[in-house]
Amino acid sequence: MQKIKENIYRYIFAVLAFASIIFLVGITITLFKEGMPLFKEIPFKNFIFGRDWYPTYDPPDYGALPLISASVFVTLGALFVCIPLGIGSALYINEIAGYKQKSILKPLIEILAGIPSVVYGFFGMVIVAPFVQKIFNLPTGLTAFTGSLILGIMATPTVTSLTEDALSFVPNSFREASMAVGANRWQTLVKVVIPAAGSGISTAVILGISRAIGETMTVLMVTGGSAVIPKSFFQPVRPMTATIAAEMGETVVGSLHYHSLFAIGLILFVITLFFNIIAEFIISRYRLKLGAGR
Amino acid sequence: MDKHEVQIRVSNLNFFYGKTCALKNINMDIYKKKITAIIGPSGCGKSTLIRLFNRMNDLVLNSRVEGHIYIDGEDILSAKTDVVELRRKVGMVFQKPNPFPKSIYRNISYGLEVNNVKNKKYIEEKVIDSLKNSALWEEVKDRLNESALMLSGGQQQRLCIARCLAVEPEVILFDEPCASLDPISTRKIEELITELKKQYTIVIVTHNMQQAARVSDYTAFLYLGELVEYGTTEKLFTVPENPKTEEYLSGKFG
Ligand SMILES: Nc1ncnc2c1ncn2[C@@H]1O[C@H](COP(=O)(O)OP(=O)(O)OP(=O)(O)O)[C@@H](O)[C@H]1O
Ligand SMILES: [Mg+2]
Numbered sequence: 230m231q232k233i234k235e236n237i238y239r240y241i242f243a244v245l246a247f248a249s250i251i252f253l254v255g256i257t258i259t260l261f262k263e264g265m266p267l268f269k270e271i272p273f274k275n276f277i278f279g280r281d282w283y284p285t286y287d288p289p290d291y292g293a294l295p296l297i298s299a300s301v302f303v304t305l306g307a308l309f310v311c312i313p314l315g316i317g318s319a320l321y322i323n324e325i326a327g328y329k330q331k332s333i334l335k336p337l338i339e340i341l342a343g344i345p346s347v348v349y350g351f352f353g354m355v356i357v358a359p360f361v362q363k364i365f366n367l368p369t370g371l372t373a374f375t376g377s378l379i380l381g382i383m384a385t386p387t388v389t390s391l392t393e394d395a396l397s398f399v400p401n402s403f404r405e406a407s408m409a410v411g412a413n414r415w416q417t418l419v420k421v422v423i424p425a426a427g428s429g430i431s432t433a434v435i436l437g438i439s440r441a442i443g444e445t446m447t448v449l450m451v452t453g454g455s456a457v458i459p460k461s462f463f464q465p466v467r468p469m470t471a472t473i474a475a476e477m478g479e480t481v482v483g484s485l486h487y488h489s490l491f492a493i494g495l496i497l498f499v500i501t502l503f504f505n506i507i508a509e510f511i512i513s514r515y516r517l518k519l520g521a522g523r
Numbered sequence: 524m525d526k527h528e529v530q531i532r533v534s535n536l537n538f539f540y541g542k543t544c545a546l547k548n549i550n551m552d553i554y555k556k557k558i559t560a561i562i563g564p565s566g567c568g569k570s571t572l573i574r575l576f577n578r579m580n581d582l583v584l585n586s587r588v589e590g591h592i593y594i595d596g597e598d599i600l601s602a603k604t605d606v607v608e609l610r611r612k613v614g615m616v617f618q619k620p621n622p623f624p625k626s627i628y629r630n631i632s633y634g635l636e637v638n639n640v641k642n643k644k645y646i647e648e649k650v651i652d653s654l655k656n657s658a659l660w661e662e663v664k665d666r667l668n669e670s671a672l673m674l675s676g677g678q679q680q681r682l683c684i685a686r687c688l689a690v691e692p693e694v695i696l697f698d699e700p701c702a703s704l705d706p707i708s709t710r711k712i713e714e715l716i717t718e719l720k721k722q723y724t725i726v727i728v729t730h731n732m733q734q735a736a737r738v739s740d741y742t743a744f745l746y747l748g749e750l751v752e753y754g755t756t757e758k759l760f761t762v763p764e765n766p767k768t769e770e771y772l773s774g775k776f777g
Contacts (some may be wrong), residue, residue, distance in 0.1 A: 403621060403623060405582070406622075407637070409615040409687070410611070410634030411634065411637060412634075413607055424624075424625075
């Protein structure tokens with residue numbers, strides 16, 4: 230009787246565990262099934278490197294380069310925000326702040342991570358964009374720059390909390406050893422703690438990027454939405470995610486436009502998968518390395 | 524025991540972790556170029572005491588110290604003390620070997636680098652010297668650029684001793700340096716410590732009474748944060764004055 234009960238539990242949990250795999254496989258298959266038909270009409274190379282995105286014109290153009298480069302632009306910009314902010318605050322929380330400050334700052338950053346992205350988008354649209362427009366004297370405040378700023382802030386909690394994990398994973402004995410030969414706090418941080426946490430910190434950054442690339446709602450709201458290859462940070466752009474979100478509603482199921490949006494999704498999927506695999510790889514190596522040093 | 528020169532003088536020392544008193548009114552003199560062992564059951568305050576000698580407890584939040592510790596006549600607990608200077612003078616080797624995840628060479632040169640030694644030639648000589656003095660040179664001379672984490676536990680501990688020697692301390696504190704080592708490595712470290720006595724003042728915390736008896740000149744018995752008995756190792760182990768000491772030495776508790 231006990232045995233049967235135990236087996237039932239086992240199967241229930243096994244099913245739950247495998248459900249996520251089934252979803253993953255299902256999503257992948259759908260993306261390929263709906264995305265691939267585009268390449269029967271338009272060669273892959275023309276799609277990736279095509280400079281014009283006019284899916285509703287006659288004849289339509291399906292060149293995704295403006296969208297891809299917009300994503301790259303906005304994400305790179307976001308990195309300039311989330312790397313210093315994220316790593317800086319993690320260093321402060323883990324190495325400098327006292328117990329009290331730490332117990333306030335950590336939950337605050339977690340709250341920041343929990344704010345829905347549409348709220349960030351709203352904040353960007355209503356407050357940051359007009360501000361950007363005024364300061365830089367632009368025709369519109371909805372630019373790649375604004376997107377980068379907001380995305381960077383959004384990715385910061387991810388970078389902070391992962392960096393913080395990496396720092397707290399550095400055994401205290403390293404810090405003590407460093408202090409014991411007369412290193413000050415700063416030297417200890419720069420020469421021992423950060424290098425020891427290096428791979429963990431890079432993982433944090435990579436996952437931050439991956440989060441920024443995949444973010445949709447915010448970029449849709451604050452980047453302005455013009456599908457041209459960006460020449461500067463201060464012009465409206467249309468990243469891949471925003472394109473899918475904005476256009477999916479207007480397409481006819483099964484049309485070329487419809488398939489092209491799935492193809493963009495496929496590219497996004499491959500990019501984020503790639504970043505996650507790299508992060509996973511670094512994490513596994515890093516565990517081994519510090520594991521021996523503990 | 525008065526004929527020796529005093530290196531460290533502990534005077535009316537109390538130490539608190541929050542509200543708990545970990546050290547109660549400790550008074551003791553530690554002599555130059557001698558080995559002083561601190562023994563006592565787990566939790567009696569041995570680590571707490573020696574970590575005060577290089578102000579390592581500064582890192583512990585919410586702790587408080589009263590009294591004085593004079594090293595060469597200077598009160599190192601005073602706010603004016605240059606802690607970096609102090610830690611150069613008073614080196615420390617920890618219970619678990621804790622080499623940095625860097626090369627063998629960099630592990631030793633580190634202490635010089637952070638103390639602003641720029642001369643490459645000098646650093647190199649110092650690294651080799653320290654490795655020789657810690658009896659590790661023969662084993663690692665062909666692989667100075669390999670990661671220190673590749674070494675065995677005993678080798679790592681000797682590397683940590685070398686790292687400590689490189690900054691030319693006067694005093695070396697050992698906090699149970701053999702606790703995680705096998706008997707052969709332990710023997711080697713003990714021999715090394717005896718050798719180092721010629722040049723350095725050594726304070727060693729140990730759980731192992733035989734070890735204290737083997738290597739030390741003086742022994743202090745600490746119990747529940749109090750210094751129960753302190754004297755030459757010979758006397759303490761053969762004719763202890765305090766009945767508590769005798770009980771501990773005969774293995775009745777601890
Ligand atoms: N960071 C700390 N915060 C609070 N209490 C502490 C801290 N470190 C040590 N203690 C307490 O102080 C007392 C003395 O600890 P200490 O580490 O000095 O003992 P020890 O003699 O070195 O023991 P062991 O032989 O187990 O290493 C113990 O009761 C311990 O619980
Ligand atoms: Mg201890």
